[in-house]
Amino acid sequence: MRFLFLAILLIPACSKLGDVGKAPSFSPIEGSFQHHAMYSTPVPEFAEPSGPTEASSLWTAKSGSLFGDRRAGQRGDILTVVIQIDDKAEISNSSGRSRTGSQSMAVPELFGIPQRLDEKLPTGASMANAVSTxxxxTFAGQGSVQRNEKLTLRVAATVVEELPNGVLRIEGQQEVRVNFELRELIVTGYVRPADISRQNEITYDRIAGxxxxxxxxGQISDVQQPxxxxxxxDTVLPF
Incomplete structure (x- = not known):
């Protein structure tokens, strides 16, 4: 039983032994939505026969031309996502409550009844000061919340799906390896083609979901984790 318990504890450690002395590997792009969208065969567009005027004209609306629309609009297209987060929130609350109350009741004379009761009461007790409360x-509470987040990034994303309502689903991944540490950035969401700028860029605040x-x-991230x-x-113990 002891050997079984030790084996269970050593299983996670054994899975890490294969990474000793090696740099973290990149995530394979094969099999992802981006891979299928990039290599999928597009539906051929209906090509009208070009006449002499169109063949000799410098003005054309094709995406490969100088004056054409280069914005992403179909599955497999690429656009740039601009992430500029500079959020700051500060909340401070304080509350206080104080309450004081006193009450007293005395019956010095009532048809001589208090005097008769005083004879039967313990020494020092008197109906002249029957009840006194x-x-x-006092209550005081104070709380504060301070948050400051700043992030500036740019990443290329791929249109992986066109929804029936015209909205595009995008997915972008970026990985940079420096020595034995791998930095990764992942962006997903839904965008409207009209929100994509002429520079084929879209800001993060225009991405739904x-x-x-x-x-x-990598090695540094592993050291920082418990x-x-x-x-x-920490999960099992109740204290």
Whole structure:
């Protein structure tokens, strides 16, 4: 039983032994949506017979021309996503509450009844000061939230799907490896063709359902992460 428990603990460690002394590998692009969109055969467009005027004219609306529309508009096209996040939020709240109350009731004379009761009460007790209460409560609370995020990136994305309503689904991945650390950027979402600029660019705030992931993996990232045992301990222990 002990050997089985040790084997279970060593399985995650054994999976990392193959990466010792090696740089992190890139994620394969084969099999992704971008790969299928780039290598898919487009539907042939209906070509009208060109006359002498069109053949000799410098003005043409084709995407390969100087004056044509170069914006992404169909599956397999590429556009640039501009990410410029400079958000700052600051919230500060404070509240206070104070309450003081006192109440007293005395019955010095009531047909001589208090005097008769005083004879039966313990020494020092008197109906002249029958009830006396007081209360005091104080509450104070204060909280603050400060966030500051700044990110400036540009990444090329591929149109992987054209929806029936004309909206384009895009997906972009970028990986840069420096020594033994790999930096990766992933962008996905939905865009309208009308929001794409003439420079074939679109800002992140015009992407619906945007999913932007910026991180890295490698030796430095592994050192910064807690060990598996510590993560399990933090999850299991109630204190």
């Amino acid at each position: 007081s209360s005091d409560s 945007a999913r932007i992931a910026y991180g890295g993996r 060990r598996y045992g510590q993560q399990i301990t």
